[in-house]
Amino acid sequence: MTTPTTQPWDLERALESALAAEADVAEIDVHAAASRLEERLDRSRRTARVALAGAAAAAVVLVVLLVQGGPDDRRSAPPAEDDRQGGQVTAVVPQGAGLTDIGQPVYRVGSDGRTAWVTDQTQRLTGVALDGGDITTRIELPGEDGSAFDVEPVGDLVWVSLRLSNVVVAVDPRTGEVVHQVRTTGDRGPFGMAVDGGDLWSTAGATLLRIDAATGDLLDTIQLPPTTRAYDVAVAGGSVWVTDVGPPFRVLRYQPGRDRLVPTLLPASPAGIAATADAVWVAMVARPELLRVDAESGLVTDRVELPGNGLAVTATGPSVWVGLPEIDQVAEVDARSRRLVRLLQVGSYPPFARQYGDMLLVTSNLGGELVRVPLGD
Amino acid sequence: MDESQVCAGAVVADPPTGDLVGSLFAAHYPRLVRLAVLLVDDQETAEDVVMDAFTGLHRRRLWLRDPDDGFRYLRSAVLNGSRSKLRRRRTVRNTDLPAPPTTTGSAEEEALQRSRERELVAYVRGLPQRQREVVVLRYYGGLSEAEIAAELRISRGTVKAHASRALDALARAMEGGR
Numbered sequence: 001m002t003t004p005t006t007q008p009w010d011l012e013r014a015l016e017s018a019l020a021a022e023a024d025v026a027e028i029d030v031h032a033a034a035s036r037l038e039e040r041l042d043r044s045r046r047t048a049r050v051a052l053a054g055a056a057a058a059a060v061v062l063v064v065l066l067v068q069g070g071p072d073d074r075r076s077a078p079p080a081e082d083d084r085q086g087g088q089v090t091a092v093v094p095q096g097a098g099l100t101d102i103g104q105p106v107y108r109v110g111s112d113g114r115t116a117w118v119t120d121q122t123q124r125l126t127g128v129a130l131d132g133g134d135i136t137t138r139i140e141l142p143g144e145d146g147s148a149f150d151v152e153p154v155g156d157l158v159w160v161s162l163r164l165s166n167v168v169v170a171v172d173p174r175t176g177e178v179v180h181q182v183r184t185t186g187d188r189g190p191f192g193m194a195v196d197g198g199d200l201w202s203t204a205g206a207t208l209l210r211i212d213a214a215t216g217d218l219l220d221t222i223q224l225p226p227t228t229r230a231y232d233v234a235v236a237g238g239s240v241w242v243t244d245v246g247p248p249f250r251v252l253r254y255q256p257g258r259d260r261l262v263p264t265l266l267p268a269s270p271a272g273i274a275a276t277a278d279a280v281w282v283a284m285v286a287r288p289e290l291l292r293v294d295a296e297s298g299l300v301t302d303r304v305e306l307p308g309n310g311l312a313v314t315a316t317g318p319s320v321w322v323g324l325p326e327i328d329q330v331a332e333v334d335a336r337s338r339r340l341v342r343l344l345q346v347g348s349y350p351p352f353a354r355q356y357g358d359m360l361l362v363t364s365n366l367g368g369e370l371v372r373v374p375l376g377d
Numbered sequence: 378m379d380e381s382q383v384c385a386g387a388v389v390a391d392p393p394t395g396d397l398v399g400s401l402f403a404a405h406y407p408r409l410v411r412l413a414v415l416l417v418d419d420q421e422t423a424e425d426v427v428m429d430a431f432t433g434l435h436r437r438r439l440w441l442r443d444p445d446d447g448f449r450y451l452r453s454a455v456l457n458g459s460r461s462k463l464r465r466r467r468t469v470r471n472t473d474l475p476a477p478p479t480t481t482g483s484a485e486e487e488a489l490q491r492s493r494e495r496e497l498v499a500y501v502r503g504l505p506q507r508q509r510e511v512v513v514l515r516y517y518g519g520l521s522e523a524e525i526a527a528e529l530r531i532s533r534g535t536v537k538a539h540a541s542r543a544l545d546a547l548a549r550a551m552e553g554g555r
Contacts, residue, residue, distance in 0.1 A: 040432050
């Protein structure tokens with residue numbers, strides 16, 4: 001090699017080429033890196049929230065001490081219930097009430113009527129007895145850690161979406177074994193699931209999947225527009241509705257009978273979706289509103305103001321439940337009156353609430369707990 | 378942004394939607410890792426440095442309006458982070474130059490060329506940190522003297538001096554290594 005002390009131009013060219021070649025050797029997995037970044041950011045958010053909560057608690061204690069002139073157990077005990085109305089908190093679930101410690105930040109819950117099945121940030125499915133709240137089952141799921149997300153018990157099986165592993169699985173809770181496994185396309189999701197008759201619908205990337213919930217057969221893969229980032233799914237009015245976190249922000253309505261896809265544009269990025277008799281309800285992560293989309297016309301007909309940004313949405317009868325994690329509340333909206341009727345202060349960072357009979361199951365994400373809230377009149 | 382992103386402890390495969398940090402991540406993460414790879418000695422450390430940079434950017438996201446500002450912040454954070462990693466590492470490792478690979482004397486010109494490039498990179502890694510930064514920013518990053526001066530917060534004259542010394546040292550090393 002003629003390495004040129006007297007010809008810096010050649011050395012400079014050699015440097016450009018050598019450094020570029022060296023840098024190109026690095027094989028960079030951007031998706032994996034994005035996951036790691038989110039993990040870091042989540043830890044950071046969590047630390048910030050704990051610090052904030054600690055500071056707030058300290059401030060409250062200080063105020064109490066200043067006002068009362070000293071600690072007083074009777075007067076500083078948390079209220080069991082608060083009957084304020086009119087968009088205010090209508091009930092405070094006391095800390096520790098109906099609570100089962102899952103031990104990890106929890107996401108979603110579904111119940112078969114006897115057991116509540118909870119996913120958490122580890123690759124685990126936890127069974128909690130609805131009656132009593134004892135943990136009855138722990139099932140380690142296959143795939144990448146942190147993957148288990150949505151959960152739907154159907155018949156004797158429990159279906160779980162494993163969003164990082166790109167697979168939907170059915171587990172037999174009696175044996176803990178995975179009995180069905182459906183691989184999704186793309187590298188995003190699956191996320192939400194919805195059950196309609198014997199069909200299980202799930203979203204993944206730009207696809208909508210229809211799975212036979214009993215046999216595990218993949219019945220149909222509906223290709224959504226290529227830019228779609230499908231998130232949650234609900235079934236209403238004979239159509240399957242999918243939130244697309246976009247951009248563009250929208251709800252996609254798939255009509256199986258006509259094999260047609262119709263979008264409804266939204267003003268902000270949607271999150272959860274749930275169906276009532278004649279509508280779907282959509283929360284938006286950065287806008288404190290719940291939207292009602294008419295199942296017949298596909299139009300946004302109502303906006304219900306919320307005290308915080310909503311996340312997951314579920315519906316039981318006319319009750320639509322929205323997790324408002326940023327303010328540690330869940331909201332109940334009455335689908336008939338289209339009004340906010342109840343706010344529960346519950347847990348720490350509750351993203352998800354789902355009603356079974358007269359019991360509301362709430363995942364307290366940061367608390368790592370499942371909270372069973374009896375719903376009285 | 379979705380539920381799994383908002384929930385603590387969650388991880389997702391995509392950066393947040395419509396988010397400046399997310400779009401900067403998608404646009405610049407590989408490029409910044411490649412830059413960091415040249416400033417530190419291994420990819421794992423390089424990715425760690427870039428992650429730190431994005432975490433720092435995320436904390437400042439509310440004050441960010443311009444993607445260019447975001448990128449400038451990231452590049453500075455990568456430089457500072459790389460420097461910091463190397464400083465810590467040097468307290469525990471042998472500070473000798475990484476051993477350059479020996480040339481094979483292969484008849485195939487392409488293989489020989491790559492071997493020489495690796496040799497040159499090995500010498501770049503052995504330069505004093507400031508000289509190494511100047512060389513990487515100039516010959517990989519494509520920055521001008523003025524931009525390097527602003528990035529490293531030194532004068533243009535100092536940039537020139539570092540560059541000159543670095544080129545001289547590299548030329549001598551390559552000559553001696555033959």
